[in-house]
Every structure is written in structure tokens, then in C-alpha cells.
Amino acid sequence: xxxxxxxxxxxxxxxxxxxxxxxxxxxxxxxxxxxxxxxxxxxxxxxxxxxxxxxxxxxxxxxxxxxxxxxxxxxxxxxxxxxxxxxxxxxxxxxxxxxxxxxxxxxxxxxxxxxxxxxxxxxxxxxxxxxxxxxxxxxxxxxxxxxxxxxxxxxxxxxxxxxxxxxxxxxxxxxxxxxxxxxxxxxxxxxxxxxxxxxxxxxxxxxxxxxxxxxxxxxxxxxxxxxxxxxxxxxxxxxxxxxxxxxxxxxxxxxxxxxxxxxxxxxxxxxxxxxxxxxxxxxxxxxxxxxxxxxxxxxxxxxxxxxxxxxxxxxxxxxxxxxxxxxxxxxxxxxxxxxxxxxxxxxxxxxxxxxxxxxxxxxx
Numbered sequence: 042x043x044x045x046x047x048x049x050x051x052x053x054x055x056x057x058x059x060x061x062x063x064x065x066x067x068x069x070x071x072x073x074x075x076x077x078x079x080x081x082x083x084x085x086x087x088x089x090x091x092x093x094x095x096x097x098x099x100x101x102x103x104x105x106x107x108x109x110x111x112x113x114x115x116x117x118x119x120x121x122x123x124x125x126x127x128x129x130x131x132x133x134x135x136x137x138x139x140x141x142x143x144x145x146x147x148x149x150x151x152x153x154x155x156x157x158x159x160x161x162x163x164x165x166x167x168x169x170x171x172x173x174x175x176x177x178x179x180x181x182x183x184x185x186x187x188x189x190x191x192x193x194x195x196x197x198x199x200x201x202x203x204x205x206x207x208x209x210x211x212x213x214x215x216x217x218x219x220x221x222x223x224x225x226x227x228x229x230x231x232x233x234x235x236x237x238x239x240x241x242x243x244x245x246x247x248x249x250x251x252x253x254x255x256x257x258x259x260x261x262x263x264x265x266x267x268x269x270x271x272x273x274x275x276x277x278x279x280x281x282x283x284x285x286x287x288x289x290x291x292x293x294x295x296x297x298x299x300x301x302x303x304x305x306x307x308x309x310x311x312x313x314x315x316x317x318x319x320x321x322x323x324x325x326x327x328x329x330x331x332x333x334x335x336x337x338x339x340x341x342x343x344x345x346x347x348x349x350x351x352x353x354x355x356x357x358x359x360x361x362x363x364x365x366x367x368x369x370x371x372x373x374x375x376x377x378x379x380x381x382x383x384x385x386x387x388x389x390x391x392x393x394x395x396x397x398x399x400x401x402x403x404x405x
Contacts, residue, residue, distance in 0.1 A: 065228060065241065066281035072227035072261070073219040074135045079174055079210075081129040083164030085147065085181065088123045091154040098126040098151055105162065125153035129164050129177050131210055138215055142208035145177045155201035157183040166210055177210035226266040226277060233259040236288035244285040 084101055085092075092098075102121055103113050113119065131145040147161055159181050166175040181204035220226075230237055238256040245254035245264055254264045264280065267273050292309045 062284040062286050064281065065244075065283050065285070068232070068237070068287055069228040069230050069241070069262075071220065071277065071281075072229055076132045076134045077168055077174070077216055079131045079133050079166035079168055081164045081166040081177065082150075083127055083129055083147075083177070084162050085125045085127050085149075085153075085156055085159035086123060086162060088125060088153065088156065088159045090122045091157070092122045092125045093149075093151040093153045094121060095126065095151045098124060101126055125149050125156060125159065126151050127156070127161065129161065129166060129210075131166060131175065131177070133168070133174055133212065133216060135216070135218055135220075137212050139212050141212050143175060143210050143212060145206050145209040147181055147204045147206065149202040153202060155183070156181050156204045157201055159183075159204070161206065161209070168216070172214060174214045174216065175210040175212050177206065179206040179209040181206060221268075221270055221273065224265060224268065226264045226273070226280075227257075228262045228264065230260050230262075232287075232290075234288045235259045238262055240285050240288065244283050245280060248279075248283060 082101075084098075084105060098121065099119060102119060102124055106113060126149070127147045128150050129145055129147050131143050133143060137143065145166075147156065149156055161178055161181060164177045165173045166177055168174050183201055183204040228241065230241070235256075235258075238259055238261070241262045242254045242256040245262070246252070249264075254262055256262050266276055294309055295304045
């Protein structure tokens with residue numbers, strides 16, 4: 042019952058948010074202003090016996106020693122329980138300059154039991170083009186914990202084989218951005234929608250002038266921009282803070298079958314349908330009321346809509362829905378009889394199969 046109340050609350054919140062204006066910077070990204078993924082391979086040392094002795098770890102360990110002028114016999118397999126081979130990855134934000142730092146994540150790729158207490162040795166982080174863009178090194182912060190008894194029993198809390206190093210990598214190469222190139226700036230919407238793109242175009246044209254912005258498709262809006270770097274930055278600073286009202290989302294229902302969470306968009310409507318489920322009877326109908334003014338009032342006749350909801354829990358098993366009824370009414374009706382969230386999920390799936398929902402049903 043509490044879950045169903047939460048569903049109603051989420052639905053109402055969604056309706057309220059859809060009525061507010063949004064800044065351009067909150068619903069779109071500037072084309073070319075993006076982060077880039079970096080990855081590298083390295084060694085973590087100083088582990089308290091929780092390392093590994095895999096073949097590739099031994100090979101990497103020998104290679105590290107050779108860089109310092111120490112050579113080991115080819116047939117010698119060093120016993121290293123305080124070393125682990127790791128993968129290091131990071132996100133390089135746009136416009137990050139050489140000498141600045143970024144956060145990194147370190148993950149064991151072998152059989153190491155834990156990375157707690159370890160230190161990452163100098164590791165080169167490469168981009169998709171194979172070039173080195175950052176160098177990582179430092180002491181790991183590991184949130185997980187693992188313990189094992191002599192009888193083989195083991196307790197693991199969180200993930201002790203993954204750690205982070207805040208500001209653990211120094212940027213060595215800047216990624217060139219196309220932001221300063223050409224005569225245009227392109228805004229790419231986070232949620233594609235033709236109506237939103239057209240409204241964004243109109244908002245910019247109303248400020249800058251006619252034909253300054255042009256919606257290319259449901260995602261991109263291209264805007265004329267100055268070539269001078271300082272002028273372009275100031276220009277974008279003004280544009281990205283403009284507010285306008287995005288289009289309402291399409292009618293959609295999202296059901297998480299594992300947690301029982303259901304999110305219903307405000308534009309979802311029910312078509313005429315009747316289904317059966319358990320011992321519940323829900324009847325929702327629409328009634329028109331006519332308000333007639335007095336003869337001398339010189340007013341106008343007004344017709345209003347009134348929704349009538351009748352809920353019973355007995356041997357009857359029919360759900361009857363008239364056209365135009367919202368799912369908010371359905372959730373409220375089922376909530377009144379204290380039905381479980383699974384009942385609502387079953388009803389939604391049945392309505393979708395019957396074609397009685399105007400929106401899209403997404404089960405995750």
C-alpha cells in the first residue's frame with residue numbers, strides 16, 4: 042500500500058516539474074564539449090599478503106625491475122604476495138589542461154584478494170587513439186573489506202578489489218576540442234524531442250535575432266556564433282542560461298519488476314477496456330454536468346467533466362475503464378482497497394496487451 046502511495050506521489054511530482062521552465066544548459070550539451078575515457082595497466086604494491094602470483098603479474102614485475110636496472114633470471118618465478126596487476130581508468134573532462142589532476146579508479150584484474158593498503162606505481166593512461174594523456178600514481182582508498190578463516194569461510198563487505206585515488210593522475214596532454222572551430226555552436230538535447238528542439242530554436246531567435254538558430258532534427262539546434270574565443274565564451278554563457286519550457290514527455294510507464302517500482306507519466310490515458318484480476322472490482326466512468334444560469338443572469342451554459350470512482354473488493358473480478366481516464370485515477374482506486382504493487386503491475390501489463398494504454402510500457 043505504501044508503494045502505491047509513492048507511485049501516486051511520483052506521478053504528481055512529474056506533473057509539477059513538467060510545468061516549470063528549464064535552462065538550456067540543464068537539458069542539452071554543446072557539441073564537441075565532452076569527456077574522454079582513459080585506461081591503463083599497472084601494478085599495485087605494498088599489499089599485506091593479499092596480492093597474486095599470476096604469470097602476467099610476474100612478467101610485469103620483472104619488467105618494472107628491469108626499468109630500474111635490475112635483471113632477474115628468465116627461469117626465476119618471484120614469490121610476490123604483496124603485488125597485484127590492475128586496470129586503471131579515468132574520465133578526462135573537456136578543456137582539462139596539462140598539469141591539472143583527475144580522479145582515477147583502480148581495479149584488480151587477477152586473483153588478488155584485496156587492494157587495501159596498496160600503492161599504485163606510475164601508470165600511463167591512454168586514450169582511444171593510443172596516445173598517453175595522463176600519468177597516474179598514488180595510494181589507494183578502498184572502501185571494501187574482506188576476511189577469510191582457516192576453515193575456508195570468508196566474509197566480504199563491499200568490493201575490496203576496487204579502489205580510488207582522488208586527483209591521482211596528472212594530465213600530460215590536452216585533447217583538442219572543436220568548440221572554437223567554425224561559425225556555429227550546436228546544442229544537442231539530452232532527451233530527443235522535435236517540439237523541444239523547436240522551442241529552443243525560438244527562444245534563442247527571440248533574444249539574438251531571426252534565423253540565428255535552426256533546429257536540425259529532434260536532437261540538434263545549430264546557432265550562429267562569433268569566431269573570437271572570448272566573444273564565443275561570453276556568447277555561450279548567455280545562451281546556456283536562457284530559460285524555456287521543454288515539451289512534455291511522451292506517454293510512458295516504466296516498471297521495475299525486481300523492486301516493484303512503477304513510474305507513470307502524466308500523459309498516460311486509458312482506452313475503453315475491461316479485465317479481471319483477483320477479487321477486485323474497479324469501475325471508473327466519466328459524467329458530464331451541465332450548469333444552467335438563471336433566465337435573467339445573462340450567463341452561458343457550462344458543461345463540466347466529473348470522474349466517478351467506485352471500488353469494491355468481493356467476488357466480482359471485472360475492471361471497467363471508460364475512455365480518457367488517467368492512470369493516476371487507477372492507482373488511487375487500487376490504493377483505496379490496499380492492493381499489493383504486484384496487482385497494479387499485472388493490470389498494467391494486461392492493459393498494454395489489450396491496447397488500452399496510449400503510452401509505452403517499459404519493463405526493466
